[in-house]
Amino acid sequence: MTSEAADPAAMLAVALAEARKGFAEGGVPVGAALFGPDGGLLGRGRNRRVQDGDPSLHAETAAFRAAGRRPGYRGTTMVTTLSPCWYCGGLIRQFGIPRVIVGESRTFTGCHAWLARHGVEVLVLDSAECADLMRAFVAARPDLWHEDIGQDA
C-alpha cells in the first residue's frame, strides 16, 4: 500500500468501494477496511448477510476476518462507511483497535460515541456519498435493513 492510505478520505474510499459492491450484489451496502500502523491494508470486506446467508458478517467483522489472525491490533485503524452497531463496536473495543474512521452516522447512529468515551480515537467524516448509498438502500429494502440490525418489524 502507498502512504496515501493513511489519508482518511483515501481509507474511506476503500470501504466505500466495498459498500458499493455490496449494493450491486443486492446486499446490505456497508463496507469496511482495517489498516495497519504503517497505513497498509490488512483486510477489507462488506456485509455478507445476503451474499453468504451469514448474519454474523457485518462489514467490520468481515474486514477483521479478512485480516486473519494477529497477535494484536496496536496502531490499527478500522474504517467503516457507517457508524458501527454494538456488535461491531464491541469488536473494536475488545480487540483494542485504537482508531475508527466513520463514513457517516446520519442514517444510523451506532456506538461510535461510546467508543470515543472508552478511549478510541473516532473521526466521523460525514460523507454524503456514504449517506446517499444507505438512504437508497433503506428506502428500497427496509425489511433487510431492520433484519441486519436486529430490529423486529
Added chain:
Amino acid sequence: MTSEAADPAAMLAVALAEARKGFAEGGVPVGAALFGPDGGLLGRGRNRRVQDGDPSLHAETAAFRAAGRRPGYRGTTMVTTLSPCWYCGGLIRQFGIPRVIVGESRTFTGCHAWLARHGVEVLVLDSAECADLMRAFVAARPDLWHEDIGQDA
C-alpha cells in the same frame, strides 16, 4: 428438541460439549448455543480461531452464525460457557437477544453485568466444569488465550 432444553443446566451442557470439542481440536475451548422461545436449538458452535484460522468466530458468534438469518431474536436465549467479551456482548445487545446463560465468569469477566444493566436477563451458573476447562487451557496456552481476547503480551 425436547423441553429439557429449557432447563439452564441442560442448555449449558450443549455449549460445554462444543467447548470440549474445541479443546480436543487444540482450539480456544469456549462453546455456545442459541435456543428459541420454545427451547428448541437454533444453532450451536465453538470458537474457531485455530480450527479455521478465523479470529471473527468466537463461540457466541459461531452459534449465532449457525442459526442462520432470522427476522428477529425475541424470546431467544444465548448460552455460553464463558462470560461474553465485548464483541459477543455487543452481538447480544445489538440483536436484542433477551436472555443469556453464562457457564462461568471466574476465569474471565466479560460484559455480562453490562448486558444486565441494559435489560438482558443474565444467569451465571458458576459451573466448575466450565472453569476447570478454561483454567487448563489458559495454563497450557496463555499466548493463544491472549490473542483471542486481544490482549497484547
